Amino acid sequence: xxxxDKFSPKITxxxxxxxxxxxxxxxxxxxxxxxxxxxxxxxxxxxxxxxLGYVANRQARSLAGGKSNTIGLLVPDLxxxxxxxxxxxxxxxxxxxEMDLILYTTHRTAAKEANYVANLARGMVDGxxxxxxxxxxxxxxxxxxxxxxxxxxxxxxxxxxxxxxxxTNWQGAYTATEYLIQLxxxxxxxxxGSMDLGCAVDRLQGYRSALRTHHIPESPELIYxxxxxxxxxxxxxxxxxxxxxxxxxxxxxxxxxxxxxMDAVRTxxxxxxxDISVVGFDNIPQSAMVYPPLTTVQQPLExxxxxxxxxxxxxLKNNDKDTNRIELPTELIIRSSTSPPKDRAG
Amino acid sequence: xxxxDKFSPKITxxxxxxxxxxxxxxxxxxxxxxxxxxxxxxxxxxxxxxxLGYVANRQARSLAGGKSNTIGLLVPDLxxxxxxxxxxxxxxxxxxxEMDLILYTTHRTAAKEANYVANLARGMVDGxxxxxxxxxxxxxxxxxxxxxxxxxxxxxxxxxxxxxxxxTNWQGAYTATEYLIQLxxxxxxxxxGSMDLGCAVDRLQGYRSALRTHHIPESPELIYxxxxxxxxxxxxxxxxxxxxxxxxxxxxxxxxxxxxxMDAVRTxxxxxxxDISVVGFDNIPQSAMVYPPLTTVQQPLExxxxxxxxxxxxxLKNNDKDTNRIELPTELIIRSSTSPPKDRAG
DNA sequence: GATTTTAATGTAAACGCTTTCATGTCGATG
DNA sequence: CATCGACATGAAAGCGTTTACATTAAAATC
Numbered sequence: 074x075x076x077x078d079k080f081s082p083k084i085t086x087x088x089x090x091x092x093x094x095x096x097x098x099x100x101x102x103x104x105x106x107x108x109x110x111x112x113x114x115x116x117x118x119x120x121x122x123x124x125l126g127y128v129a130n131r132q133a134r135s136l137a138g139g140k141s142n143t144i145g146l147l148v149p150d151l152x153x154x155x156x157x158x159x160x161x162x163x164x165x166x167x168x169x170x171e172m173d174l175i176l177y178t179t180h181r182t183a184a185k186e187a188n189y190v191a192n193l194a195r196g197m198v199d200g201x202x203x204x205x206x207x208x209x210x211x212x213x214x215x216x217x218x219x220x221x222x223x224x225x226x227x228x229x230x231x232x233x234x235x236x237x238x239x240x241t242n243w244q245g246a247y248t249a250t251e252y253l254i255q256l257x258x259x260x261x262x263x264x265x266g267s268m269d270l271g272c273a274v275d276r277l278q279g280y281r282s283a284l285r286t287h288h289i290p291e292s293p294e295l296i297y298x299x300x301x302x303x304x305x306x307x308x309x310x311x312x313x314x315x316x317x318x319x320x321x322x323x324x325x326x327x328x329x330x331x332x333x334x335m336d337a338v339r340t341x342x343x344x345x346x347x348d349i350s351v352v353g354f355d356n357i358p359q360s361a362m363v364y365p366p367l368t369t370v371q372q373p374l375e376x377x378x379x380x381x382x383x384x385x386x387x388x389l390k391n392n393d394k395d396t397n398r399i400e401l402p403t404e405l406i407i408r409s410s411t412s413p414p415k416d417r418a419g
Numbered sequence: 420x421x422x423x424d425k426f427s428p429k430i431t432x433x434x435x436x437x438x439x440x441x442x443x444x445x446x447x448x449x450x451x452x453x454x455x456x457x458x459x460x461x462x463x464x465x466x467x468x469x470x471l472g473y474v475a476n477r478q479a480r481s482l483a484g485g486k487s488n489t490i491g492l493l494v495p496d497l498x499x500x501x502x503x504x505x506x507x508x509x510x511x512x513x514x515x516x517e518m519d520l521i522l523y524t525t526h527r528t529a530a531k532e533a534n535y536v537a538n539l540a541r542g543m544v545d546g547x548x549x550x551x552x553x554x555x556x557x558x559x560x561x562x563x564x565x566x567x568x569x570x571x572x573x574x575x576x577x578x579x580x581x582x583x584x585x586x587t588n589w590q591g592a593y594t595a596t597e598y599l600i601q602l603x604x605x606x607x608x609x610x611x612g613s614m615d616l617g618c619a620v621d622r623l624q625g626y627r628s629a630l631r632t633h634h635i636p637e638s639p640e641l642i643y644x645x646x647x648x649x650x651x652x653x654x655x656x657x658x659x660x661x662x663x664x665x666x667x668x669x670x671x672x673x674x675x676x677x678x679x680x681m682d683a684v685r686t687x688x689x690x691x692x693x694d695i696s697v698v699g700f701d702n703i704p705q706s707a708m709v710y711p712p713l714t715t716v717q718q719p720l721e722x723x724x725x726x727x728x729x730x731x732x733x734x735l736k737n738n739d740k741d742t743n744r745i746e747l748p749t750e751l752i753i754r755s756s757t758s759p760p761k762d763r764a765g
Numbered sequence: 766g767a768t769t770t771t772a773a774t775g776t777a778a779a780c781g782c783t784t785t786c787a788t789g790t791c792g793a794t795g
Numbered sequence: 796c797a798t799c800g801a802c803a804t805g806a807a808a809g810c811g812t813t814t815a816c817a818t819t820a821a822a823a824t825c
Contacts, residue, residue, distance in 0.1 A: 085781055096805045101783060109803060131543055132487065133781035135478035136810045146522075151506050157497040164497075164524045173543075175489075176522045178510045192474050332708045339710075362649075362678045364685075364710030431811055442775045447813060455773060479811035482780045 084127045093121035104129060131173075143173045144385060145198035147189055149205050150178055154357050155327075155374065159204055159226060162378025170386055172199075179207070187211045194221045200385045202226060205270065222388045224381045227372075228271050236388065237398045238381045242272045245370040245403030246279025246324075249352050252405055253322045254287045257413045258350065261289075262320035264309035264330055266301040273301070276326050276354060295320055299330055306333025314341060314349075321349065321414035328353035328360045328369055335363065335410070346412040356406055366408035373401045430473045439467035450475060477519075481542075489519045490731060491544035493535055495551050496526055500703050501673075501720065505550055505572060508724025516732055518545075525553070533557045546731045548572060551616065568734045570727045573718075574617050582734065584727045584745045588618045591716035591749030592625025592670075595698050598751060599668045600633045603759045604696065607635075608666035610655035610676055612647040619647070622672050622700060641666055645676055652679025660687060660695075667760035668696035674706045674715055681709065681756070692758035702752055712754035719747045 086104075090097040095114060102110050103118040110118075121127075135141040146163065148156050167174060175198060179186040190212045193201060200222035203209065209228065213235060216223050225237035253261050263280050266273030277296070284291050297312050299305030306325050310333065313320055323338075325331040331353030338349050345351055345365055353360055356371035380399060387393050432450075436443040441460060448456050449464040456464075467473075481487040492509065494502050513520060521544060525532040536558045539547060546568035549555065555571065559581060562569050571583035599607050609626050612619030623642070630637050643658050645651030652671050656679065659666055669684075671677040677699030684695050691697055691711055699706055702717035726745060733739050 083781090087781085097782085098784085098805060098807095099803085102804090105783075111803060114803080128537070130482070130781050132478040132481035133810090134783075136476070136482050136780085136812085137782040137784080139783085139810075141478060143521075151497075151503040151510075154500045154503065157500065157503055160497050160522075161524075164522075168524075174522050176492075176506075176510075176520045178507075178514075196474075197477050336708070359705035359708065362682075362705060363708055364681075429811090433811085443812090444776075444814085445774060448774085451813075457773060460773080476811050479780090480813075482782085482810090483812035483814080485780075485813085 084125045085130070086127075088125055089118065089121045089127050092125060093118045140199050141197060142171060143175055143198045144200045144202060145175045145177060145189075145193045146202045147177045147179060147186065147193075147204065147206070149207070150180055154359070155329075155355055156204060158357070158374035159378040159381075162375040162380075163202060163382045164378075165375075166379045166382035166386070172386070190216070194219065200224075200389050202381055202385060203228070205272075208269065220394075222385060224385045224388075226377060226381045234397055236384055238377050238384065239272065239398070239400050240372045240377065240403050241400050242275035242403070243279040243282070245354065245372070245405070246276040246326075247283045248279075248403075248405050249324060249354070249368075249370050250280045250283035251287070252407070253324065253350060253352065253411065254283065254289065256322075256350070256411065258320075258322040259289060259414075260292070260295065260318065260320040260322075262295045262297065262309075262313040262323040264297045264299045264306060264313075264323065264325045264334070266299060266326035266330075268298065270301075273326055280324060299326065301327050301330065303329050303333040303336075306330030307337045308333075310334040310337035314338070314343075322352070322411070323349060324352045324354075326354055328355045328357045328367060331360070331367055331369065331410075332363060335367075346410050348415060350411040350414070352411060361408070365410050368408045368411040369406050371404045371406050373403070376401055430471045431476070432473075434471055435464065435467045435473050438471060439464045485542075486545050487543060488517060489521055489544045490546045490548060490728075491521050491523060491535075491539045492548045493523045493525060493532065493539075493550065493552070495553070496524055500705070501675075501701055502550060504703070504720035505724040505727075508721040508726075509548060509728045510724075511721075512725045512728035512732070518732070536562070546570075546735050548727055548731060549574070554615065566740075568731060570731045570734075572723055572727045580743055582730055582743060584723050584730065584747065585618065586718045586723065586749045587746050588621035588749070589625040589628070591700065591718070591751070592622040592672075593629045594625075594749075594751050595670060595700070595714075595716050596626045596629035597633070598753070599670065599696060599698065599757065600629065600635065602668075602696070602757065604666075604668040605635060605760075606638070606641060606664065606666040606668075608641045608643065608655075608659040608669040610643045610645045610652060610659075610669065610671045610680070612645060612672040612676075614644065616647075619672055626670060645672065647673050647676065649675050649679040649682075652676030653683045654679075656680040656683035660684070660689075666695075668698070668757070670698045670700075672700055674699035674701045674703045674713060677706070677713055677715065677756075678709060681713075692756050694761060696757040696760070698757060707754070711756050714754045714757040715752050717750045717752050719749070722747055 086097040086100040090100045095118060099110060099114060100118050103115050131142065151157065177189050179189065186207050194216060202224055204226045206225055206228050209225065217235060225235065227239050228237060250261060265277050268274060281291060294316060297309035299309050310323055313323060323334050325334050331351055334351050335345060338345055343349055353367050353369035356369045360367040360369050432443040432446040436446045441464060445456060445460060446464055449461050497503065523535050525535065532553050548570055550572045552571055552574050555574065563581060571581065573585050574583060596607060611623050614620060627637060640662060643655035645655050656669055659669060669680050671680050677697055680697050681691055684691055689695055699713050699715035702715045706713040706715050
C-alpha cells in the first residue's frame with residue numbers, strides 16, 4: 074500500500090469507525106494502544122484502518138493531546154560534516170520512536186537561537202536538542218524552570234547541572250599533547266577554538282595541563298586564538314611559523330583548522346610531518362582523506378547524537394528528570410601527520 | 420523579550436483579543452495579514468501580542484487552516500557534506516518565508532522513501548523537497564495527480580516533466596573528459612555512480628560523447644561501475660590499474676570516489692598527477708583540501724538548494740503549476756590532480 | 766436625509782483527534 | 796434473584812485556530 078488513492082477523500086477515524094462498526098472513540102483507543110479494547114474489536118479496527126489506508130492527522134493529535142510528537146533540533150550550521158555526523162546519530166535513534174525532527178539552523182546567531190528556543194518551547198515541539206549552543210545561559214534557566222525537556226550536545230557549561238552530552242575534551246587534548254611531548258616535541262603551538270564555547274576552553278586547558286605535567290613552560294606566544302574555521306588555522310599557522318623560535322608541532326582545536334594549518338605549512342615549502350607535526354581534533358571523515366592523513370582526537374560524534382536522542386526520549390517518556398551530563402570518551406587517532414621533531418630525529 | 424514567564428499560562432488569541440479589546444477573529448486576521456483590519460486596530464493587537472508574548476499554536480493553525488507551514492525534506496543521508504551544502508541553500512531561502520523544515524532521512528531505503536512520501540503528503544507538510552530520490556516513479560505520479568507540491572533535487576528522470584532542479588551533468592562530464600583529452604590523454608578510465616540515479620547515467624553519457632567527438636574509441640574495460648561511495652573508487656582504480664594497458668587518467672563520477680582513487684593510486688606507489696591524472700565531480704569542500712587538490716566538476720549545490728526552495732515556495736504561494744525542470748550550470752575546476760600524460764610530457 | 770455600498774468587526778461552525786465521564790454488558794457474589 | 800464490579804464502549808466536551816457568514820458602523824451616492 075504505497076498510497077491509497079481510491080479512497081483519497083480524507084479518511085478520518087470516523088470513516089474507520091463506521092467501517093469497523095464501532096464508535097470513533099474506540100478507534101482512537103486502538104491508535105493509542107489503550108488497554109481497554111477487546112482484542113477482537115481491536116483486530117476489526119486495525120483491519121479497517123489498513124483497508125482504508127488510514128493515516129492519523131498529526132496536527133489534530135497534537136492539538137487534542139497536547140503533544141506534538143516532534144522534537145526540535147537546533148544546529149549552528151551544516152557546513153563541516155561535523156554536525157552531519159551528530160544528526161546521523163540522532164536520526165538513527167529517533168527512527169525507533171515515532172518522533173519527527175524539525176531542523177533549525179541558527180547560522181551562529183545567538184539572538185536567533187534564543188528566539189527559536191522561545192518559540193519552540195511554547196508547544197511546537199515536545200523536546201529540544203541543542204547542538205553546540207552559543208550562549209545557552211540566556212534560556213537554559215527558563216527551560217529548566219518550565220520543566221521543558223531538552224538536551225545539550227557538545228557544550229560544557231560552567232553552569233548548573235543539566236542534561237547534556239559531550240566528549241572528554243580536556244582528556245582528549247591532554248592525551249594528544251602528551252603524545253607530541255613523548256615524540257620529543259618541546260615547542261608545541263596551539264590554535265584555540267571559539268573561546269565562548271566550553272569545548273574550546275576545555276581543549277586549551279587539556280593542552281596546558283599536559284605541558285605542566287611534563288614541566289614544559291607555557292609560552293603565551295605559542296597560543297593563537299582561532300574560531301574553529303579553516304582560515305583561522307591558516308592564519309594561526311602563519312603567525313606561529315613566523316616566530317623567532319617557531320614550534321615543531323601545531324595542535325589545532327579542530328580538524329577544519331588543522332587543514333588550514335597544513336595548507337599554510339605546505340605554502341611555506343615545509344613538509345608534514347618532517348618539518349612540522351600537525352594534530353587536529355574531531356576526526357571528521359575527511360581527516361583520513363587529506364594528505365598526509367591527519368593525526369587527530371576522535372570525538373564520537375555519531376554516538377553523541379545517539380545518546381542525546383536517547384536521553385531526550387527517556388525524559389519525554391519517563392519524565393526522568395535525573396538524567397545528567399554524560400561525557401563520551403575521546404580517542405587519539407594516530408595517522409601520518411605527526412613524527413618526532415627534526416633536530417631530534419636527525 | 421526572550422521568554423515571557425510571568426504569563427506562562429497559555430496565551431491564546433483569546434487572551435490577546437481581550438487584552439486588545441477586540442474579538443479573537445480580529446486577532447486571527449492580524450496574524451494572517453488580512454487586509455480588512457483598521458491599521459489602528461492592527462496596531463493595538465500587535466502590541467498586545469508582543470506584550471503577552473503570544474506565539475501561535477502551529478498544530479491548531481494547521482488543523483483549522485488546512486496548511487502546516489512546514490515543508491518536508493527527504494534526503495538519503497547526511498554523510499558526505501554533499502547534502503549539507505544543498506540543505507544550506509534550502510535553509511537560507513526558507514528563512515525568508517515563515518516555513519519550517521522537517522527532516523527525513525531515508526538511509527537510501529526506497530521503501531522508507533515511498534512510505535514517508537505517502538504519509539507526508541497526507542497533510543503533515545505543505546510541500547516536499549526530495550533530494551536524490553531513489554526511485555521516485557513509485558510516487559511521483561500519485562503526487563502529481565493529487566496536485567501535491569514537490570520539487571525534485573538532483574534527479575534527471577527519463578520520466579515525465581515535473582518540477583526539478585539539477586545540474587548539467589552531461590555537460591560537466593563532457594567538459595571534464597574533453598579537458599583530459601586536450602591534455603593528451605587517450606586512455607581515460609571512468610568510474611560510474613549508481614546507475615539507477617539519473618545523474619550517474621548522464622555523467623557516463625557525457626564521458627562517452629566526449630570520446631566520440633574526439634574519435635577516441637570507447638573501451639568497455641575502462642568503465643568501472645561504482646556506487647558513489649569511496650570504496651568503489653578504490654576498487655575501481657585498482658581494477659583499472661591492473662589492466663594490461665592501464666589508463667593514464669581516471670575520471671570518477673563524484674569526489675568521494677575520486678578520493679578512493681587517489682588512495683589506491685598512492686598505495687601502488689604511483690604519483691598524482693605525474694603518473695595518473697584524477698578528476699572528480701561535485702566539488703565538495705574537502706576536494707580543495709586533499710593533496711594534491713582535486714580537479715573536479717563543480718556542482719552548484721548550495722544554489723540548487725536555493726533554487727529548489729524558491730520553486731517550491733512559488734508553487735505553494737502562486738499555485739504556479741508551470742514551473743519545470745531547471746538545470747544549473749556545472750563548471751570545471753582545474754586544480755593539481757591533472758596534467759598531461761607521462762609518455763607525452765617526457 | 767434616506768439609501769446603498771463598502772469597510773471593519775463579531776459569531777459560530779468546522780478541523781480531526783484525545784480524554785473524561787457516563788452507559789451498558791456480563792459474570793460473579795451474597 | 797438482586798447487586799456489585801470490572802470491563803468494554805459510546806457520547807460529548809474541548810484543543811487553538813481559520814473562515815464563511817452575519818452584523819454593525821462608516822462612507823458614498825442621489
